[in-house]
Amino acid sequence: MTAQPKVRLRNLYKIFGPIDKTVLEHVKAGMSKDDLLAQHNHVLGLQDINVDMQAGEITVVMGLSGSGKSTLIRHLNRLIEPTAGEILVDGEDVMALSKDGLRGIRQNKMSMVFQKFALLPHRTVQQNTAMPLLVRGEDPAACEAEAVKWLERVGLAGYENHYPAQLSGGMQQRVGIARALTANTDIMLMDEAFSALDPLIRTDMQDLLLELQKELHKTIIFITHDLDEALKLADHLVILKDGAVVQQGEPQGILLNPNDPYIEDFVSDINRARVLRVKSVMGPLDDTTQYAGDVDVGDSLEKLISISGGETGQAYRVLDGETPVGQLDMRDLVKALVPRVSSSKAED
Amino acid sequence: MAFYDGVFKTLGLEDWCGEAASNAPLSMADLLAKAGGEKAEAAGPIFPFPSLDHLNKSCDSVIQTRDLTKGIEDGFLAAKPALKSVLDPLTQPLSWMLDGALYLFNVVPWFIMIPLLVAISWYASRSKGVTIFVAFSICLLAFIDHYDVAMQTLSIIFVCTGISVLLGVPIGIAMSRSDSLQRATVPVLDLLQTLPTFVYLIPLIFLFSVTESKLYGIAIILYAIVPVIRLTDLGIRLVDRDVIEAANAFGMSSRQKLIGVQLPLALPNIMAGINQTIMMSLAMVVIASLVSAPGLGVNVLRGIRNLELGVGIVAGVGIVLLAVILDRVSKAALSRVDMTRVGH
Ligand SMILES: Nc1ncnc2c1ncn2[C@@H]1O[C@H](COP(=O)(O)OP(=O)(O)O)[C@@H](O)[C@H]1O
Numbered sequence: 001m002t003a004q005p006k007v008r009l010r011n012l013y014k015i016f017g018p019i020d021k022t023v024l025e026h027v028k029a030g031m032s033k034d035d036l037l038a039q040h041n042h043v044l045g046l047q048d049i050n051v052d053m054q055a056g057e058i059t060v061v062m063g064l065s066g067s068g069k070s071t072l073i074r075h076l077n078r079l080i081e082p083t084a085g086e087i088l089v090d091g092e093d094v095m096a097l098s099k100d101g102l103r104g105i106r107q108n109k110m111s112m113v114f115q116k117f118a119l120l121p122h123r124t125v126q127q128n129t130a131m132p133l134l135v136r137g138e139d140p141a142a143c144e145a146e147a148v149k150w151l152e153r154v155g156l157a158g159y160e161n162h163y164p165a166q167l168s169g170g171m172q173q174r175v176g177i178a179r180a181l182t183a184n185t186d187i188m189l190m191d192e193a194f195s196a197l198d199p200l201i202r203t204d205m206q207d208l209l210l211e212l213q214k215e216l217h218k219t220i221i222f223i224t225h226d227l228d229e230a231l232k233l234a235d236h237l238v239i240l241k242d243g244a245v246v247q248q249g250e251p252q253g254i255l256l257n258p259n260d261p262y263i264e265d266f267v268s269d270i271n272r273a274r275v276l277r278v279k280s281v282m283g284p285l286d287d288t289t290q291y292a293g294d295v296d297v298g299d300s301l302e303k304l305i306s307i308s309g310g311e312t313g314q315a316y317r318v319l320d321g322e323t324p325v326g327q328l329d330m331r332d333l334v335k336a337l338v339p340r341v342s343s344s345k346a347e348d
Numbered sequence: 349m350a351f352y353d354g355v356f357k358t359l360g361l362e363d364w365c366g367e368a369a370s371n372a373p374l375s376m377a378d379l380l381a382k383a384g385g386e387k388a389e390a391a392g393p394i395f396p397f398p399s400l401d402h403l404n405k406s407c408d409s410v411i412q413t414r415d416l417t418k419g420i421e422d423g424f425l426a427a428k429p430a431l432k433s434v435l436d437p438l439t440q441p442l443s444w445m446l447d448g449a450l451y452l453f454n455v456v457p458w459f460i461m462i463p464l465l466v467a468i469s470w471y472a473s474r475s476k477g478v479t480i481f482v483a484f485s486i487c488l489l490a491f492i493d494h495y496d497v498a499m500q501t502l503s504i505i506f507v508c509t510g511i512s513v514l515l516g517v518p519i520g521i522a523m524s525r526s527d528s529l530q531r532a533t534v535p536v537l538d539l540l541q542t543l544p545t546f547v548y549l550i551p552l553i554f555l556f557s558v559t560e561s562k563l564y565g566i567a568i569i570l571y572a573i574v575p576v577i578r579l580t581d582l583g584i585r586l587v588d589r590d591v592i593e594a595a596n597a598f599g600m601s602s603r604q605k606l607i608g609v610q611l612p613l614a615l616p617n618i619m620a621g622i623n624q625t626i627m628m629s630l631a632m633v634v635i636a637s638l639v640s641a642p643g644l645g646v647n648v649l650r651g652i653r654n655l656e657l658g659v660g661i662v663a664g665v666g667i668v669l670l671a672v673i674l675d676r677v678s679k680a681a682l683s684r685v686d687m688t689r690v691g692h
């Protein structure tokens with residue numbers, strides 16, 4: 001859709017070990033992660049990753065622990081060096097950068113939010129938030145003003161002079177987010193940013209992120225092992241398994257058409273009514289149908305069920321704003337609520 | 349007549365041993381034997397260990413142990429001019445600093461010096477108890493006429509600790525950055541710490557004259573620098589990896605990282621190292637009185653040499669007082685930096 005993806009990963013491989021370039025041949029020839037470890041004592045981190053991340057979108061990378069998510073996100077700013085492959089940011093080859101050039105894009109193009117917050121314990125909340133600007137050597141007074149502004153934006157006004165250890169986990173991660181926002185970069189990397197938080201606080205933080213995103217339109221790469229979180233945040237969902245991408249695309253599409261048993265497992269115990277949108281299950285308009293009412297493309301199926309009062313014989317007209325774009329038969333809705341695994345089993 | 353004659357004969361080494369008149373110097377055992385007359389020889393061991401001295405009795409070509417020690421000594425003497433020409437100018441500033449500090453502590457009158465030291469303790473520790481204890485201890489030392497010697501000891505410790513920190517912290521930083529440098533340095537540090545303190549003094553006495561202050565200065569620094577180096581290295585390596593990763597992710601240069609992250613977070617460990625360095629300087633400055641380091645140690649030495657029990661014990665108590673002062677002040681400073689780190 002857009003002219004050029006903000007970030008592109010091309011045939012990216014990462015193998016941990018001293019002679020990674022040599023054993024790469026085996027991996028390219030199809031050796032599995034377990035065999036590579038047993039026979040060559042090298043750990044397969046990533047294999048043949050091809051992902052395009054569009055500007056202004058949230059790309060969520062999801063997978064079980066150990067699937068290589070952290071490894072993948074650390075390639076974007078080269079905290080980890082790839083074994084082979086290309087990393088392009090705004091069309092620029094990150095691998096070709098000099099040491100200073102790399103520091104430059106880390107300072108100006110990408111900021112990062114960490115699972116364990118990684119705040120400087122000896123600095124106050126405000127100093128932590130201003131850090132990315134101070135690193136660039138900007139005027140301290142301006143840095144301070146910027147830090148105060150973003151701290152207020154994430155709901156931490158009044159905590160400027162506290163130390164991180166004095167704050168709760170949720171508040172520390174707000175500082176982490178304020179720090180990344182202060183850097184004022186197009187790209188934000190978030191490695192399991194909310195995984196260490198309590199469920200309620202996690203929901204708050206997800207809402208905060210979506211709210212900020214509505215306003216700021218950053219390119220966000222978000223890592224998580226939680227499908228609910230992934231579905232809530234993702235514009236583009238990438239599913240990793242043993243260092244390889246098993247499926248990627250629009251999250252609703254993946255939910256409705258998982259192409260791998262691994263993903264079917266993932267999606268089988270999700271609350272589909274809450275996650276699926278009308279847009280994903282509607283059919284084309286046809287004039288003969290009698291509509292029971294109008295619904296919005298963005299409505300969840302859950303909402304529709306409550307509107308219809310559980311009646312399955314009806315159909316609804318789907319509007320995108322004011323224009324009708326399709327119709328939804330309640331029978332299709334009910335079918336969509338059943339995960340494909342069990343439906344295919346039922347057909348057997 | 350000697351036990352191992354037969355061995356050399358059967359090995360056919362008689363020629364090599366030579367009949368050259370045994371003009372080798374007498375060994376200690378020989379001397380004793382001579383002094384003790386015939387009886388001593390008869391009382392010799394029946395089956396002696398084939399040591400150099402015993403073999404020498406049967407074969408003159410085998411060297412005696414005293415030749416070995418003499419060889420080492422000659423080697424040292426031969427290397428001395430070269431070593432000296434390098435080390436002398438390098439270490440000369442140490443002599444100046446030590447002499448300067450001794451002079452300074454000596455000329456500043458007590459009514460300025462004591463308040464100054466008390467003020468420093470307050471500034472470093474911010475603890476009333478510690479500061480009062482320091483004031484009390486120094487006044488007590490002055491009251492029993494040990495003010496001058498105590499100040500001499502203190503000035504030497506200040507200079508040596510200062511130089512140890514100045515050299516030790518950068519070495520520790522370098523070690524923390526390079527695993528191979530760390531591997532190379534650790535054995536040296538182990539050696540410096542395990543070598544009995546007296547052994548340090550031997551080569552130093554050869555190299556420098558006993559009248560030069562740098563002689564004891566070097567001995568103290570070599571001994572006391574070890575903990576600063578070790579704990580700087582350790583402290584930097586122990587800094588949370590996540591925090592370092594964040595610093596990298598936001599594009600800090602290694603200089604920004606060192607000054608803004610690693611050193612501040614390693615500071616409690618570095619301070620602990622400095623505390624140990626101070627205590628070890630104090631221990632060494634007492635021993636260094638053997639090689640003319642002035643201060644309380646001289647009085648201890650007098651106590652030992654002349655059996656002046658009272659002099660020795662009073663000086664000893666003075667050293668303990670100094671040790672407690674230095675320890676308390678540096679520990680209080682340490683806990684202060686630890687506090688700011690956690691953010692109370
Ligand atoms: N520095 C490393 N050396 C060796 N293996 C590593 C290293 N870092 C990660 N790995 C391995 O790479 C795989 C992916 O790790 P990671 O990216 O941390 O997974 P995730 O973030 O998805 O939990 C794991 O098998 C892990 O053991």
Ligand SMILES: [Mg+2]
Nearest residue numbers: 069070071192
């Ligand atoms: Mg991870």
